Amino acid sequence: MTTILFISEWSDPDIWKKALEEVIPDLDFRVWPDVGDPDEVELALVWKAPLGFYSRFPNLRGIISLGAGVDHLFRDPGLPDDMPLARVVDPNLERMMSEFVLTCALYYHRDLDHFAAAQEEKVWAQTPAVRTSDRTIGILGAGELGGGAARVLKSQGFDVQVWSRRAKSFEGIRSYVEEDLETFLGGSEILVNLLPLTGATRRILNQQTLAKLPRGACVINVGRGAHVDETALLGLLDSGYLRGAFLDAFDTEPLPREHPFWSHPKVKVTPHVAAHTDPSTAAALVRDNLQRLRQGQPMRYSVTRFENG
Structure with missing residues (x-):
């Protein structure tokens, strides 16, 4: 038995x-x-x-x-x-995660956040199209899930780069290691977090690192809530430095009803459903x-x- x-x-x-x-x-x-x-x-x-x-x-x-x-x-x-x-x-976990990351990336790449805000104001506000090859997406973490997401994004024509403890070899994708974090962040217009949660990665998305992203960058967190300094993220969104955040993982789950993420105009919340x-x-x-x-x-x-x- x-x-x-x-x-x-x-x-x-x-x-x-x-x-x-x-x-x-x-x-x-x-x-x-x-x-x-x-x-x-x-x-x-x-x-x-x-x-x-x-x-x-x-x-x-x-x-x-x-x-x-x-x-x-x-x-x-x-x-x-x-x-x-x-x-x-x-394999199904990797497929689901890649689908979710691509969906979130396209949400910002195709300015759907802009159009949603314009609809609230009943404003007809078109924006110029940007080619995927002119949009750089950075992925923190290049394991099974991060590597899978990187390949899917690359297949759509995005300029993709990854950051991990050790250098990775993905065709057509730039690989950065630990000491290159500042350079990696500086080139990431859309940042995707798929790191494991360790002592070294806890609160890796904090005031200092998030401020290394280009002005107007977007953050997609499908890792763990503890990767993110929520106060720092909210501050950079409120100041206009960051454009938006798509969050699927949180310090406290379920996310408390009184949490500011629920109602923040620049935050999208999903209930830890990126991949199962x-x-x-x-x-x-x-x-x-x-x-x-x-x-x-x-x-x-x-x-x-x-x-x-």
């Missing part, structure tokens, strides 16, 4: 159970908090587990994050140092990683504590 414990307030456990049963015939699928005997739990599929969660399962072989982000795994000081960890890398893991395509990865754990091999798409700084 294969006992897998599932915990997520955002994902439907019934859909995951059905997908996993198709690839793991002897599945015993348990949903938190209905754990049963904790000694029987072999693998945990997790999104934002409560503190103290990991210490309850003495025979746990490994933990898989249900999303590309892994920062939530490290919130619990009880996480064993030697616990194998992995993230879900799902598809259980039907991710189930095979879960099965394969369980087999690897049983054979003493590292899981595919393993993560380590350095990713949290």
